[in-house]
Amino acid sequence: MKKKIIIIGSGIGGLGAAALLAKSGYEVTVIEKNANLGGRANIFEAEGYTFDMGPSWYLMPDVFEQYFKLLDEDVSKHLDLIKLSPSYRVFFSNDEELPIVDIHSDLDKDLPLFEQLEPGITPKIKEYLKRSGEQYEMAKDTFMYRNMGFSLDFLKWDVIKKGIELNPFQTMQSYLNKWFQSERVKKILEYTLVFLGSDPSKTPAMYNIMNAIDFNMGVYYPKGGIYEIVKALVSINKKHGTQFMTNSPVSKIRVENKKATGVLLENGTVLEADMIISNADLWFTETHLLEKRHQTYPEKYWEKAVLSPSAFIMYLGLDRELEVLSHHNLRFGGDWKQNFKELFDTPQLPEDPSYYICKPTETDPDLSPAGTDNLFVLVPIPPGLTLSEADMASYRQKILNLMKTDLKLPAFEDYIVYERSYWSDDFRRDYNAYKGTALGMAHTLKQTLKRPLNYSKKVKNLYYVGAGTSPGIGMPICLISAELVYKRIQKIKTSKPLKSL
Missing domain, CATH: 1.10.405 (Guanine Nucleotide Dissociation Inhibitor; domain 1)
Structure with missing residues (x-):
């Protein structure tokens, strides 16, 4: 009889692990709390505009190729990859000599x-x-x-x-x-x-x-958007029999005799399994889904953790095209060190922030109505801030004012015909993210060398995958994490990338 594995969460790491294990003969079920699969690599459509909600950079193509080959798949058959040139555009604020430069990765x-x-x-x-x-x-x-x-x-x-x-x-x-x-x-x-x-x-x-x-290596873009990666992973999973349950929040990991035996859903349903892999936020998994006696990383561990920033994001639909922007655009604040100090040392909304603008319609015009652009604007902000409606409204206006100046478009706000904002509390609500962090634990020296292990020390047959464990943050890194948890379960000790399952 096939061993049953339940994977909590359908981020890149969860989907990646599910496909490897399903292809290897396990009976895999992925349980997702939200309506869409993909975790932070989410998507939505509104008024003719299509927005990737989270990751927007396709880096480390060699890691994607390695992962797909493990599944006997050709990444080019699933993703129509376009190498960007320029890779990105940089705006140096208050720099009269060279305010805008393009980087080509060549x-x-x-x-x-x-x-x-x-x-x-x-x-x-x-x-x-x-x-x-x-x-x-x-x-x-x-x-x-x-x-x-x-x-x-x-x-x-x-x-x-x-x-x-x-x-x-x-x-x-x-x-x-x-x-x-x-x-x-x-x-x-x-x-x-x-x-x-x-x-x-x-x-x-x-x-x-x-x-x-x-x-x-350069920067790539999968035509149709980053969510095409999620679609590809879901398709491969279904090919190997993985089952999916959406709109199904988990309230508890069931443990008997110090061994994971299944999960309890918020609706009262009990699902049994031989193994559990959590791709949910690791803090949430440890402190909310497990009883205290079963926690390897209790609340006191997280109180000492250094978190990556949260983010203020604007999804903007415009009524025209903006030639001043490339596909990826980075605006660097004048005082670089002060910006990082405000993010990590004296937490506050950055006064002169660095921010990022993605204009996917530069490469993929089908993502918005003809003759228009959609923008993804991301401003790193500290995690854990308590913000009022007035705080958020004021900061939104501050960023729009900066964009008007940086892009030399004084009427920029008049071009906006659709707008949606996303803050720390949204990361908490949608992804159970600790203190609303957008990414998880920062890659300090300690948190690189001693990142949480991908298995529980207290509960047998409970494993972890994704950005919270090794090797860390980023879509390709989460695919490596999927391979690592697969190795862990299969007791494969090699430090090399696998060549076959």
């Missing part, structure tokens, strides 16, 4: 810009990206696909040596200061840390590998 195209920003930089940036690429391959081959706590391999000198080569005890800020002088260059190389929800002054220098991902 060093031949980008070198003239870098030389303009820092004359004589060419040999340094080439060497920097070469090393970043080597470290990325090393990390992928040695650490990313390794289950923490699974073996004593970390005590071997060759592994320790490789770990030291990744500069884990330097911060990204200090590491970049040794390479470059231009503050604008350093901002361009640090922005990727936003995807990790981290402050460059506290993030290990090992994450310079993000620059290799950016500049050596």
